[in-house]
Amino acid sequence: MRLLIVEDEPNLGQQLRNTLEGAGYAVDLATDGEDGHFLGATESYDAVVLDLGLPTIDGLTVLDRWRKEGRSFPVLVLTARDSWSDKVAGLDAGADDYLAKPFQSEELIARLRALIRRASGNASSELTAGDVRLDTRSGKVTLGGDPVKLTAQEYKLLSYLLHHKGKVVSRTELIEHIYDQDFDRDSNTIEVFVTRIRKKLGADVITTIRGLGYSLDEPGR
Amino acid sequence: MRLLIVEDEPNLGQQLRNTLEGAGYAVDLATDGEDGHFLGATESYDAVVLDLGLPTIDGLTVLDRWRKEGRSFPVLVLTARDSWSDKVAGLDAGADDYLAKPFQSEELIARLRALIRRASGNASSELTAGDVRLDTRSGKVTLGGDPVKLTAQEYKLLSYLLHHKGKVVSRTELIEHIYDQDFDRDSNTIEVFVTRIRKKLGADVITTIRGLGYSLDEPGR
DNA sequence: AGCCCCATGCGCCTGCTGATCGTCGAGGAT
DNA sequence: ATCCTCGACGATCAGCAGGCGCATGGGGCT
Numbered sequence: 001m002r003l004l005i006v007e008d009e010p011n012l013g014q015q016l017r018n019t020l021e022g023a024g025y026a027v028d029l030a031t032d033g034e035d036g037h038f039l040g041a042t043e044s045y046d047a048v049v050l051d052l053g054l055p056t057i058d059g060l061t062v063l064d065r066w067r068k069e070g071r072s073f074p075v076l077v078l079t080a081r082d083s084w085s086d087k088v089a090g091l092d093a094g095a096d097d098y099l100a101k102p103f104q105s106e107e108l109i110a111r112l113r114a115l116i117r118r119a120s121g122n123a124s125s126e127l128t129a130g131d132v133r134l135d136t137r138s139g140k141v142t143l144g145g146d147p148v149k150l151t152a153q154e155y156k157l158l159s160y161l162l163h164h165k166g167k168v169v170s171r172t173e174l175i176e177h178i179y180d181q182d183f184d185r186d187s188n189t190i191e192v193f194v195t196r197i198r199k200k201l202g203a204d205v206i207t208t209i210r211g212l213g214y215s216l217d218e219p220g221r
Numbered sequence: 222m223r224l225l226i227v228e229d230e231p232n233l234g235q236q237l238r239n240t241l242e243g244a245g246y247a248v249d250l251a252t253d254g255e256d257g258h259f260l261g262a263t264e265s266y267d268a269v270v271l272d273l274g275l276p277t278i279d280g281l282t283v284l285d286r287w288r289k290e291g292r293s294f295p296v297l298v299l300t301a302r303d304s305w306s307d308k309v310a311g312l313d314a315g316a317d318d319y320l321a322k323p324f325q326s327e328e329l330i331a332r333l334r335a336l337i338r339r340a341s342g343n344a345s346s347e348l349t350a351g352d353v354r355l356d357t358r359s360g361k362v363t364l365g366g367d368p369v370k371l372t373a374q375e376y377k378l379l380s381y382l383l384h385h386k387g388k389v390v391s392r393t394e395l396i397e398h399i400y401d402q403d404f405d406r407d408s409n410t411i412e413v414f415v416t417r418i419r420k421k422l423g424a425d426v427i428t429t430i431r432g433l434g435y436s437l438d439e440p441g442r
Numbered sequence: 443a444g445c446c447c448c449a450t451g452c453g454c455c456t457g458c459t460g461a462t463c464g465t466c467g468a469g470g471a472t
Numbered sequence: 473a474t475c476c477t478c479g480a481c482g483a484t485c486a487g488c489a490g491g492c493g494c495a496t497g498g499g500g501c502t
Contacts (some may be wrong), residue, residue: 412484432481433481
């Protein structure tokens, strides 16, 4: 999963980045409204953390523009404490959740997880396909009840596929959502991780659609 | 399905081509208005992606000419952000949809899919004929509920026939819409793929109309 | 030490070709 | 009118080449 943080205060921004990368997300960071808007418009994010007080363009304006342009990723707005007017305005502009500053990183992570889950149409925090079960809260994966140890990248890949169960996911799309901005687009890393996941969870979990990408399906009887 | 991209900026053009070919379309690319107009007037496309700012002839002029010449393919116009005058002018000239630059590739694909679907008069993203069901979103085909594995070309051919259900489709037409510009016109590839599809989905799905082409019909009893 | 990424070589599948066989229909002879 | 013959078109098959995805090992970084 890949996130965009729009935060002008350098310390807080860097701290957010560290926290969220530590939680297993690929993170892009924008430090002003214009840059933030551009990134959100061009790149593919699974969620956005947006501070309101920003240079060049105000946070609410950025959000408003995204929505008018049809961007539908979930947005979590950071507000100053007790700033009710901000909350109302944010709601109108299409924000999905709020967090008052200061806040604890655990809470931010939990809320983002919920946002991403809801955006993919999943009610529960557990994603399953056949015998495979992934708990997004604890970050643990089991196969038929037995715990399986996945590395960070393996987990990210599997998680993205589970969030888009049934859909065909191209290699490009995977790269876009698992890595952040600067990454060499043509390499066979994705294939390598698919291979490794198959080794740990069984070859039939991930289906290859030649020329198009991969797909993770509920095993038809 | 075959697309025409008219885009003067080389990088963006090539990137578009890659994205759309990755999504399973046959793609022709024109880099200026004159070339673009010529291709659109002479070749057969299922949809066109048209940038407005073009050398030699302006994009709107190209669109206008096509419409005056009776070309009816759906056209998606790429506009600069917030350029309302362009939108209005484009609407007058007969554009079918807009996308503001910059944009995300997934959105472009989704919109093109919708355009092509609407152009063929289908309301749903699912195409059916008898027991055969094709979902254009997930790219999957089922026969009486059971999933069927089709190769890329088989899928393209079936998809085109389903989009033109009931109509007689000549071999030339199939070649024009499944392959891009440079393709050896006299070969029996189409027949080969028809054979293979029949093997997988049953011989009666595709009817042969001798001397004219093929037709895919709802099995009327 | 573990994990991630890249490079290389291999093997299978796909897509295309060319050849052969089958089928349909028109026209002529009976 | 019926049957036969012939020609054209379509179906099918086997074979080939190229491409794509897979596996593996090594190097670099944490």
